[in-house]
Amino acid sequence: MRLTSRLVALTAVVALMGSAACAEGFDWRKFEGTEITWAYDIHPYADAVVAYLDEFEELTGIKVNAELYPDDTYWGKLNIQLSTGSTDWDVVGTGIQPAWDVTPAGQLEPLRGLVDDPSMTNPDYDYADFFPALTRAWTWDVAEEKIIDTPDGEIWGIPHAFENMQLMYRMDILERLGVEPPSTLPELTAACEKITAADPNVTPMAVRGVRFWSSIHTAPISIAQSYGVSDFVGSGDDLDTALDSAESIRFHKDYVAMIQACAPDSWANDNWYQVVDGLSTGKTAMAVDANMFGFWNNIEGASDASGKIAFAPPLTAPDNDEFASNIWIWSLAINAASEEKGAAWYFIQWATSKEMNVRGATDGKLVNPPRASAWETQEWIDYANQPEFNNFYDTFNSVQEKTSLLFTPRYGFGTAMNAWAVAMQDMVGGADVEERLAELAEEIRDELN
Amino acid sequence: MQNRRLASTMLNALVLLVVMVLAFPIIWIVMNSFKEAADINAYPPVFLFDPTLENYKVLFDLADAEATNYGTLKIEFFKPVISSVIISIGAVLLSVIAGVPAGYALARYEFRGKEDLAFFILSFRFAPVLLVIIPMFQFFQAVGLYDSYLGMIWVYQLVTLPMIIWLSRSYVEDIPLEMEEAAAICGAKRPRIILQVVLPLLRPGLVGASLLVFLLAWHNFALGLILTAKNTPVTVALLKLLNPGVSFYPVVSAGLVVSMIVPILLIMLGQRHLERGLTFGALK
Numbered sequence: 001m002r003l004t005s006r007l008v009a010l011t012a013v014v015a016l017m018g019s020a021a022c023a024e025g026f027d028w029r030k031f032e033g034t035e036i037t038w039a040y041d042i043h044p045y046a047d048a049v050v051a052y053l054d055e056f057e058e059l060t061g062i063k064v065n066a067e068l069y070p071d072d073t074y075w076g077k078l079n080i081q082l083s084t085g086s087t088d089w090d091v092v093g094t095g096i097q098p099a100w101d102v103t104p105a106g107q108l109e110p111l112r113g114l115v116d117d118p119s120m121t122n123p124d125y126d127y128a129d130f131f132p133a134l135t136r137a138w139t140w141d142v143a144e145e146k147i148i149d150t151p152d153g154e155i156w157g158i159p160h161a162f163e164n165m166q167l168m169y170r171m172d173i174l175e176r177l178g179v180e181p182p183s184t185l186p187e188l189t190a191a192c193e194k195i196t197a198a199d200p201n202v203t204p205m206a207v208r209g210v211r212f213w214s215s216i217h218t219a220p221i222s223i224a225q226s227y228g229v230s231d232f233v234g235s236g237d238d239l240d241t242a243l244d245s246a247e248s249i250r251f252h253k254d255y256v257a258m259i260q261a262c263a264p265d266s267w268a269n270d271n272w273y274q275v276v277d278g279l280s281t282g283k284t285a286m287a288v289d290a291n292m293f294g295f296w297n298n299i300e301g302a303s304d305a306s307g308k309i310a311f312a313p314p315l316t317a318p319d320n321d322e323f324a325s326n327i328w329i330w331s332l333a334i335n336a337a338s339e340e341k342g343a344a345w346y347f348i349q350w351a352t353s354k355e356m357n358v359r360g361a362t363d364g365k366l367v368n369p370p371r372a373s374a375w376e377t378q379e380w381i382d383y384a385n386q387p388e389f390n391n392f393y394d395t396f397n398s399v400q401e402k403t404s405l406l407f408t409p410r411y412g413f414g415t416a417m418n419a420w421a422v423a424m425q426d427m428v429g430g431a432d433v434e435e436r437l438a439e440l441a442e443e444i445r446d447e448l449n
Numbered sequence: 450m451q452n453r454r455l456a457s458t459m460l461n462a463l464v465l466l467v468v469m470v471l472a473f474p475i476i477w478i479v480m481n482s483f484k485e486a487a488d489i490n491a492y493p494p495v496f497l498f499d500p501t502l503e504n505y506k507v508l509f510d511l512a513d514a515e516a517t518n519y520g521t522l523k524i525e526f527f528k529p530v531i532s533s534v535i536i537s538i539g540a541v542l543l544s545v546i547a548g549v550p551a552g553y554a555l556a557r558y559e560f561r562g563k564e565d566l567a568f569f570i571l572s573f574r575f576a577p578v579l580l581v582i583i584p585m586f587q588f589f590q591a592v593g594l595y596d597s598y599l600g601m602i603w604v605y606q607l608v609t610l611p612m613i614i615w616l617s618r619s620y621v622e623d624i625p626l627e628m629e630e631a632a633a634i635c636g637a638k639r640p641r642i643i644l645q646v647v648l649p650l651l652r653p654g655l656v657g658a659s660l661l662v663f664l665l666a667w668h669n670f671a672l673g674l675i676l677t678a679k680n681t682p683v684t685v686a687l688l689k690l691l692n693p694g695v696s697f698y699p700v701v702s703a704g705l706v707v708s709m710i711v712p713i714l715l716i717m718l719g720q721r722h723l724e725r726g727l728t729f730g731a732l733k
Contacts, residue, residue, distance in 0.1 A: 037678075042692050067678055070691040080675060084587050088595075088678070201492075273691075280696070281490040303696055304487055 026122045031343035032061030038347060039067045039081070040093035041074045044296065044367075045161045045330050048360030049351050056350050062343045071272075082107040085337045090344040094333050096137050096405060097213070099156050100413045104142045109334035110154040114345045125349050129371045134159040134329050137405040147409045149235075157331035158352045159370035161360070163290030164325045164403045165222045166395060167312040170305065173202060173285040181286075181310070184318045185223055185254045188286075192262035195285055205262030206278040206287040209270045211425055213417030217326055219288035219314070220255060220424065221406045225324035226316040227251035231417070232408040239410070239448060243420065244441035249434050251317070256427045262286075268425050280305045288314060290328060291396065292367045298388050299364050307388035311395035313402075325399050326406040329370065368396060416444045475709070482703040486696035504703035508690075526704060529686030534711060535598050536673075536682055537666040540605035541659050544613040547606075549655065552617030553643065557626075567618070573611045578671045581607075586675050596678045604672050609662040616658040620651050656722035660715060667712055683708045 040046040046068055053064055067089065069077055075098065081089050082102055094108075102108060114120050115127050127135070141153035169181050177198040182188040192204035208215040221231070228247040234240050242248060259267060264284075266274065276293045278284025280303040287293075294309040296302060313323040332348045334341055350356065357374045360366025362383045374380050375397075384393040407413065423440040427433050481489050483500040508526045555567050585604065586595070594600030624647060632642045673682035681689075687708055690701045716723060 042689060044692075047692075068689065069674075070688050073674060073685075073688055077675065080583055080586055084583065084590070086586075086590055088590070281492070283492065304490060 027119075028060050028122075028346070031340070031346055034340050034343040035063040035065065036090040036338075036340045036343045036347060037065045037067055037088060038091040039069075039074070039078065039089045041330070042068045042070045043330070044292075044365035045360075046093070048161070048363060048365035049356070051363065051365075052356070052359065056347065059350070060343075060346055062346060064347060082335060082337075087335075087337050087339050089335050090338040090340050091347050092333055092335055093160070093330055094157060095328055095330060096157070096409075097217070097407060097413055097417075099138075099333065100140075100147050100409055100411055103140075103154075103156050104145050104147065104411050106142075107336050108156050109336045109338070109341055110156065111158065111334065111345070112155045115155055120342065120345060121349060122353075125353065126373075129354065129373050130159050131162075131370055131372055131400070133327065133404045134162060134370050137327070137329065138331065140409055145411050147411050149409045157329075157333040158348050159329045159331050160352055161292075161366045162327055162329040162368055162370050163292050164327050164368065164396070164399055165218050165288060165314050166291040166294070166325065166399055167286060167288050167314055168279060168291065168294035168309050169286040169312065170279065170282060170284075170308050171310045171390070172308045173282065177202070177285075179285075181312050183312070183316060185251075185258055185315045186318050188315050189254070189258045189261045191286075192258070196261075202282075203262075203264045203278060203284045204286060205258070206270065206275040206284040206289075207259070207263060207267070208272060208275060208289065209259070209263065209267035209425065209428070211268075211418065211422045212271075213414055213421055214271070215421045215424065216417050217328065217407070218290065220420075222288070222314040222324055222326045223255065223316070224248070224251045225406055226314075226320050226322060227254075228317075228320075230406075230408065231420070232410070239408075241416070241441050241444040241448070243444065244437045248437060252424075252427060252433045252437060254317075255424075256433060259428045267428070279309060282308075291392070291399075295367045295389060295392055296364070298390065298392070300388050307390070310390045311392055313395070313399050323399075323402060324406060325403040327403050412447060415447055419443050478702050478705050481699060482706045484699055484702075486699055489698050489702075490696070504699040505707075507700050508703045508707065524690065524700070526683075526686055526707060529681050529683045530707065530711065532598070532677075532680045533667060533683040533708075536601045536605060537663050539598065539602035540609045540666045541613075541663050543602055544606060544609040544662060545655065545659060548610050548613030549617045549648075549651070550643075552614045552619075553621050553647065555614070555618045556621035557629075567615070570611050570614050573607050576607075578607070582671060582675045589676055595676060596680055598680060600676060601673065601680070601682075604676060605666050605669065607672075608665050608669055612662045612665065613658060616661075617651065617655065620654040620658075621647065623654075624650050653722055656719055657724070660719045660723050663715065664712055 038049075040049075046066070050066055053066065057063060068074075074093075078089075078092060078094065078098075080086075082092070083105070099108060115125075121127075135155070136151060138157050138159065139151060139153045139155055141148040141150055167181065173195075174181060177195055179191050179194050179198075182191045188205065195202055195204040207219045224230075227250060229245065229251050230242050232239055233242045264270070264278075272289060272293070275284075275287050275289050276297070279287050279293065280297045282304060291311060294311055297305045298307055298309050300306055314325050316323045332351060334344045334348070338344055352370075354371055354373055357366060357369040357371045358377050358380055361369040361374055361380050364383075367384075369375070369380065381393070384396075407417070419440055423431075423436050427436050480496070480498075482504055483502070484495075484498050485501055485503070488495050488498040508524055510524055510526075551570075555563060589595040589600050589604075594603070628646055628650075629642050632646045637645070667682075668684060669682070670684040670688075673685045674688075677685070687701065687704050690704050691697055
């Protein structure tokens with residue numbers, strides 16, 4: 001373990017013990033003797049918690065069983081656990097988009113009552129310290145099969161760590177081939193053509209292409225925003241899709257041209273595994289995806305790409321300097337069927353505390369930490385500004401200002417966005433952009449009605 | 450003569466080509482399991498490298514996790530291998546105990562709806578597991594079979610039992626009825642005929658069939674994924690090696706090699722019977 005990490009860990013232990021002792025009698029041992037199961041994706045974010053689980057058990061007397069599964073598998077299993085009302089899992093890892101589809105059915109426990117209850121929440125917890133874009137995105141009310149987007153609504157999950165979408169590029173490859181990092185979508189297409197001409201062995205660009213909404217939530221939704229495109233317009237009964245608008249047609253023509261010029265033949269089957277693989281091995285020169293993939297691969301000794309990946313904001317439309325970045329927030333929530341909700345909440349507030357945020361981040365795992373205070377903590381500033389991370393810290397700060405959840409909150413999110421991903425594949429495969437977008441819009445409108 | 454030699458040489462060359470194509474992925478995985486991440490990612494691919502046992506150490510949690518950069522998530526690969534052995538062998542044994550009498554009855558007795566019943570049993574193999582997995586999950590939770598070996602052995606009957614019943618039916622039909630009649634003339638009752646005449650004759654075929662269904666059980670993924678938590682089979686444990694924060698290909702390769710050891714050992718031990726199992730009952 002690095003000396004810095006050891007010092008941070010020591011400070012955090014003292015801080016946790018201190019806060020436990022000094023928090024005006026906050027009783028960490030209220031649920032002593034209980035046992036809970038925490039389910040999560042196999043991920044460095046899980047690793048950041050597992051590393052210190054014994055401390056939580058010592059502090060509270062609560063035994064935590066960690067049940068971890070890899071990405072796609074985890075979502076399948078989570079759906080079954082929640083939809084069948086199983087009491088097995090108490091704390092679950094989830095994201096906002098899947099939560100839109102399960103909260104109207106009462107499958108997640110509302111948390112505002114717990115957050116606001118001084119007998120259940122450590123006074124040092126400071127919920128307001130999370131980036132407002134993240135907590136706002138986790139706040140809504142539910143009615144029958146509807147999400148009512150309101151800042152005063154219920155809280156359904158607590159941000160654990162999050163990703164914002166950025167352009168990442170291999171500095172060594174672009175420099176060798178004499179290519180400047182692009183800032184607009186047509187510039188990206190031109191850069192790809194230049195890379196292919198200079199070295200056909202290098203894939204210019206990696207981006208997800210699978211027939212699933214996760215392909216949309218990285219590059220397309222972020223870049224589309226700069227073209228003036230949203231997934232939906234209006235609200236309530238007037239909600240309508242905007243995917244067949246003139247702006248959307250323009251965006252899709254540019255995006256399809258970019259994929260055709262930049263992406264590998266395997267694009268339609270590529271998920272984050274392939275995107276990360278391409279960057280870390282140097283098979284790929286650029287990628288638009290979650291920024292922490294670049295961060296993790298830059299860690300000294302983590303991969304051949306260590307120290308070689310730089311960061312830039314997502315691409316924009318050619319006539320608009322304003323970029324936008326979508327977010328994915330890995331969060332902790334409570335299964336509504338859990339029989340140990342009190343102990344589950346204790347675990348969540350410990351895992352998302354200020355101290356755990358900084359510890360996880362300076363261990364190189366909990367990146368990006370969701371608390372604003374973490375980004376002002378000297379240990380994290382020093383760590384994130386180490387030379388191997390290049391411009392990670394500064395780029396995060398400039399992108400974060402324009403980061404928000406770019407999807408429209410609604411029940412049925414997955415169906416419409418999966419359809420968009422399928423349409424994107426068809427257009428890249430040669431379907432007429434205008435006609436295919438009209439079909440997509442019709443499909444979504446049918447579902448809305 | 451010369452034509453025959455040429456044909457034989459060409460045939461051998463073709464067999465060699467097929468063997469190379471079939472064996473290459475396995476050889477490649479074995480090589481990767483001894484490589485470091487840099488060698489696995491190398492382009493063009495490297496065939497000569499300094500072998501390391503580090504991936505196997507990580508797999509069995511013998512290495513200093515930080516040194517391998519696999520994080521602090523514990524990988525306990527030994528237990529899933531044992532779980533798979535228990536579940537797969539248990540499932541095969543139960544299927545043989547229940548399936549052979551059923552197969553015998555279908556072969557030797559005439560009763561109304563016999564063929565419909567036989568087809569119904571076989572239809573378990575047609576149903577996609579994902580269709581029944583959610584009710585199965587709820588049922589297992591309700592009766593306390595979730596995450597238990599007993600529950601897994603039971604549910605694996607969906608995979609193993611139809612094959613055993615149909616194969617043993619076919620094997621029994623292959624045994625001349627006259628042999629059983631001769632034993633009956635000598636005064637043997639039905640149970641004795643089955644135990645002392647039919648079963649010894651069925652043995653080679655049954656061993657082969659058991660090996661075949663063992664492989665089906667060993668490779669099953671969906672049932673173990675949904676119906677277990679701690680007692681996961683090796684197929685689920687393999688998937689758990691995928692970790693986006695690390696270069697996981699070397700350790701996944703080591704996991705694949707370990708997961709292949711038990712089936713390969715069994716196939717080597719029972720190769721003779723496996724061939725017999727595949728061809729038993731094929732000729733009347």
